[in-house]
Amino acid sequence: MENKLVISPSPHIHSGDSIPKNMYGVLIALIPSFLVALYYFGLGALVVTLTSVISCVAIEYVIQKYMMKQEPTIYDGSAILTGVLLAFNLPSNLPIWIIVLGAFAAIGIGKMSFGGLGNNIFNPALVGRVFLLISFPAQMTTWPLPGKLPLTYTDGNTGATILSLLKEGASNLPSYPDMLLGNLSGSLGEVSAIALLSGMAYLLYRKIITWHIPVSILTAVFVITGIMYLADPVTYAHPLVHLLTGGLLLGAIFMATDYVTSPMSTKGMLVFGVGIGVLTSVIRLFGSYPEGMSFAILIMNAFTPLINTYFKPKHFGGI
Amino acid sequence: MLRTFRIGGIHPPENKLSAGKKITALAVPTQVVIPLSQHIGAPAQAVVKKGDTVKVGTLLGKAGGFVSANIHSSVSGKVNKIDDALDASGYKRPAVYIDVEGDEWEEQIDRSETLNKVCNLSSKEIITKIAEAGIVGLGGATFPTQVKLTPPPGTNAEILIINAAECEPYLTADHSLMMEKGAEILTGITILMKAINVKKAVIGIESNKPDAISLFKHMIVHFEGIEIMPLKVQYPQGGEKQLIDAVIGTQVKSGALPISVGAVVQNTGTAFAVYEAVQKNKPLIERVVTVTGKNVANPSNFLVRIGTPISSLIAAAGGIPENTEKIIGGGPMMGKALVSTEIPVTKGSSGVLLISNKEAVRKPMRNCIRCSKCITVCPMGLNPTLLMNTSEFRNWDLAEKNYIVDCIECGSCSYTCPANRPLLDYIRLGKGKVMGIIRARKS
Numbered sequence: 001m002e003n004k005l006v007i008s009p010s011p012h013i014h015s016g017d018s019i020p021k022n023m024y025g026v027l028i029a030l031i032p033s034f035l036v037a038l039y040y041f042g043l044g045a046l047v048v049t050l051t052s053v054i055s056c057v058a059i060e061y062v063i064q065k066y067m068m069k070q071e072p073t074i075y076d077g078s079a080i081l082t083g084v085l086l087a088f089n090l091p092s093n094l095p096i097w098i099i100v101l102g103a104f105a106a107i108g109i110g111k112m113s114f115g116g117l118g119n120n121i122f123n124p125a126l127v128g129r130v131f132l133l134i135s136f137p138a139q140m141t142t143w144p145l146p147g148k149l150p151l152t153y154t155d156g157n158t159g160a161t162i163l164s165l166l167k168e169g170a171s172n173l174p175s176y177p178d179m180l181l182g183n184l185s186g187s188l189g190e191v192s193a194i195a196l197l198s199g200m201a202y203l204l205y206r207k208i209i210t211w212h213i214p215v216s217i218l219t220a221v222f223v224i225t226g227i228m229y230l231a232d233p234v235t236y237a238h239p240l241v242h243l244l245t246g247g248l249l250l251g252a253i254f255m256a257t258d259y260v261t262s263p264m265s266t267k268g269m270l271v272f273g274v275g276i277g278v279l280t281s282v283i284r285l286f287g288s289y290p291e292g293m294s295f296a297i298l299i300m301n302a303f304t305p306l307i308n309t310y311f312k313p314k315h316f317g318g319i
Numbered sequence: 320m321l322r323t324f325r326i327g328g329i330h331p332p333e334n335k336l337s338a339g340k341k342i343t344a345l346a347v348p349t350q351v352v353i354p355l356s357q358h359i360g361a362p363a364q365a366v367v368k369k370g371d372t373v374k375v376g377t378l379l380g381k382a383g384g385f386v387s388a389n390i391h392s393s394v395s396g397k398v399n400k401i402d403d404a405l406d407a408s409g410y411k412r413p414a415v416y417i418d419v420e421g422d423e424w425e426e427q428i429d430r431s432e433t434l435n436k437v438c439n440l441s442s443k444e445i446i447t448k449i450a451e452a453g454i455v456g457l458g459g460a461t462f463p464t465q466v467k468l469t470p471p472p473g474t475n476a477e478i479l480i481i482n483a484a485e486c487e488p489y490l491t492a493d494h495s496l497m498m499e500k501g502a503e504i505l506t507g508i509t510i511l512m513k514a515i516n517v518k519k520a521v522i523g524i525e526s527n528k529p530d531a532i533s534l535f536k537h538m539i540v541h542f543e544g545i546e547i548m549p550l551k552v553q554y555p556q557g558g559e560k561q562l563i564d565a566v567i568g569t570q571v572k573s574g575a576l577p578i579s580v581g582a583v584v585q586n587t588g589t590a591f592a593v594y595e596a597v598q599k600n601k602p603l604i605e606r607v608v609t610v611t612g613k614n615v616a617n618p619s620n621f622l623v624r625i626g627t628p629i630s631s632l633i634a635a636a637g638g639i640p641e642n643t644e645k646i647i648g649g650g651p652m653m654g655k656a657l658v659s660t661e662i663p664v665t666k667g668s669s670g671v672l673l674i675s676n677k678e679a680v681r682k683p684m685r686n687c688i689r690c691s692k693c694i695t696v697c698p699m700g701l702n703p704t705l706l707m708n709t710s711e712f713r714n715w716d717l718a719e720k721n722y723i724v725d726c727i728e729c730g731s732c733s734y735t736c737p738a739n740r741p742l743l744d745y746i747r748l749g750k751g752k753v754m755g756i757i758r759a760r761k762s
């Protein structure tokens with residue numbers, strides 16, 4: 001007995017929290033959005049999501065095992081999460097080979113080239129999405145119309161998203177209930193505000209994320225688009241339309257809050273969130289792209305190290 | 320809503336298995352080993368030699384400096400030798416070995432149980448008596464009490480805060496003492512108030528001890544100026560700066576002493592020891608120690624003579640259970656893993672915890688995922704993952720700028736980290752290094 005005692009510094013107990021618990025927690029929070037996507041986009045949503053997840057995990061495994069020569073860590077759920085988030089940012093009629101290319105950009109370039117989980121600067125799923133958006137602009141902006149459990153994949157009818165309608169100056173927008181439920185064209189995981197918000201409630205309850213980043217993004221967008229709407233309600237859409245459409249909620253709740261690429265102090269999180277909100281609004285209102293969220297998050301990702309340097313946690317004794 | 324400290328904090332499973340257990344006196348062993356360094360500061364200088372006959376309460380070692388404490392014999396018998404002995408720190412340091420014969424006490428010690436509430440001594444006389452009795456902070460920090468009661472010139476104490484938080488999981492030594500020696504503790508608090516000349520004392524206690532709270536609410540009406548304040552259960556509430564923030568809502572600045580905000584903090588067990596020293600002439604020769612663990616047959620609170628090997632405490636609690644991987648002196652968050660069961664109980668031993676390999680497991684570390692949970696829980700408002708990096712890359716300058724020396728080593732960061740990073744191990748290393756650099760710069 002005597003010589004079997006283990007000696008180590010304190011603390012001697014651990015909370016039991018782990019990387020997989022956090023990653024699978026986020027995946028659970030994405031389930032409502034996935035169910036909505038299945039309902040409106042049917043077979044397409046299933047094919048796109050499965051393709052994206054399988055390719056992300058496989059690419060990470062191959063790179064870790066054969067190029068980095070280390071024990072693969074695919075079971076921690078981070079590659080699955082990247083796969084799901086990438087899929088949620090794609091139209092549900094995207095051909096499989098394009099999805100695989102996107103997964104390669106996300107995992108290979110966005111994540112593993114920096115050294116894997118924890119070392120990447122940019123949100124991997126968004127790296128994948130923006131790569132596809134620039135490389136395949138036609139396929140990436142052809143959105144299937146929502147149906148009821150449609151069994152179509154690449155052969156369904158297509159339509160425009162609200163934000164692209166806005167860019168063209170159209171006025172007959174879908175109703176608010178449709179925006180809340182997700183009965184609109186768009187990337188498969190971004191359509192239903194209710195599903196995304198219930199995911200956020202779960203993440204807050206599990207303390208996987210804090211309110212700072214999502215709330216500061218939404219507030220900034222609401223304020224800026226609100227000012228423009230008050231100034232000229234004919235040209236500019238109501239701020240609620242901006243909040244409920246495009247990838248705004250998906251990005252604010254699930255992408256901008258990515259641990260690795262967002263600031264660490266609460267003050268830093270607020271700066272980061274406001275930055276994303278401002279950039280998104282500017283791109284949406286004045287830019288040539290209808291959608292600004294992906295670019296805004298990636299730009300602010302680049303500022304994260306700087307924000308971490310200047311916005312430190314509140315030090316004890318400062319009150 | 321209950322008050323608590325305002326930055327960080329965690330709530331590990333409380334596991335107070337020995338709560339409500341009566342304090343039982345442990346039999347005096349056949350030999351005790353009494354280390355001469357049981358406190359922060361200079362070791363005591365031995366004043367006995369091999370072959371000397373000693374009684375319970377005989378001075379063995381005289382305080383070796385301003386920050387130091389007297390050491391007394393906890394048994395009667397013969398000094399066997401003065402030799403190095405392993406202590407809880409894992410180092411061998413000088414100790415007095417005494418072979419026990421009978422149980423004879425020094426005559427001036429009053430061994431009766433009668434409560435002696437009246438104290439007519441002056442502040443100076445009280446502090447002298449406390450110093451003579453070798454009292455140190457019994458919460459685990461073991462800082463000599465007389466030093467804390469002598470505020471530096473130019474400062475003024477306004478409030479005495481009694482630390483009854485006992486925020487470490489498993490430990491119940493203070494709790495059990497409060498249940499059985501309430502009047503003595505309150506008298507001790509009154510004496511401490513007189514020593515530092517304050518009119519107000521607040522007992523900060525976590526709300527997970529409702530029996531002690533209601534007991535004290537009834538008892539304090541007989542004592543002037545003492546208040547009991549239930550606090551929200553949150554670790555590390557027993558940290559000095561955290562407790563001050565919780566009780567009076569003021570944060571002690573980085574590098575400053577509690578007295579800078581007018582507060583003096585003392586532990587419950589210390590208040591009891593002060594009562595015994597001042598009113599009963601009894602030096603600090605025994606203390607309450609919790610022996611506990613999920614697989615321990617009889618988790619208990621023992622009254623133990625200083626110098627008793629912890630093996631006898633463990634035996635009295637039912638022996639070492641199967642699968643025990645670590646034996647910890649203190650609680651699971653800040654206690655020290657002991658290298659042997661022959662280590663003696665000292666003034667700072669608040670508990671002996673036996674934990675299984677399942678509970679103590681350290682999983683392999685992963686990359687930091689910058690989740691910032693360590694920042695959220697740090698009670699000092701530090702950035703633990705940044706500080707770990709500064710230690711790893713030996714960037715002492717950056718470590719100092721980010722207040723590494725403010726770390727209280729509570730372990731909340733390592734406890735919380737989902738990537739199992741040994742944050743505190745590295746921060747402790749860097750803290751020592753930076754403190755050395757600061758000292759060298761000053762001299």
